[in-house]
Amino acid sequence: MSTEAGEAHLVDTGADVSVLALRLSRSWGHLPDDLRQVDASQIEGFVAAWRATSPLRAALEILQEAAFDLDPLFLETPYVLWGRGDFMRAWDVLVSEARRRFELSPS
Secondary structure, three states: OOOOOOOOOEOOOOOOOOOOEEEHHHOOOHHHHHHEEEEEOOOOEEEEEEEEEEOOEEEEEEEEEEEEEEOOEEEOEEEEEEEOHHHHEEEEEEEOOOOOOOEEEOO
């Protein structure tokens, strides 16, 4: 996935879908006409967001052969949030606090 260096990425089990910064939409190949505005629910209420008219094809840099569909919301945010509805359908996420371990494996 191509995002900017130093950008914080969070696997967010509370996010219904993944969230990418609006400024990244062009680098993912979406022009303004490819996005439709929607209201997104968050902890503090609703925020304006944009959804692409078609899903993105994405892959992790470390495992390019395991490409998956991503249907994110784009909004003004400094974070990348990987959500349940797309990222976690393609990937099994294992977090073990006791073992201090985090694992991703294709579903």
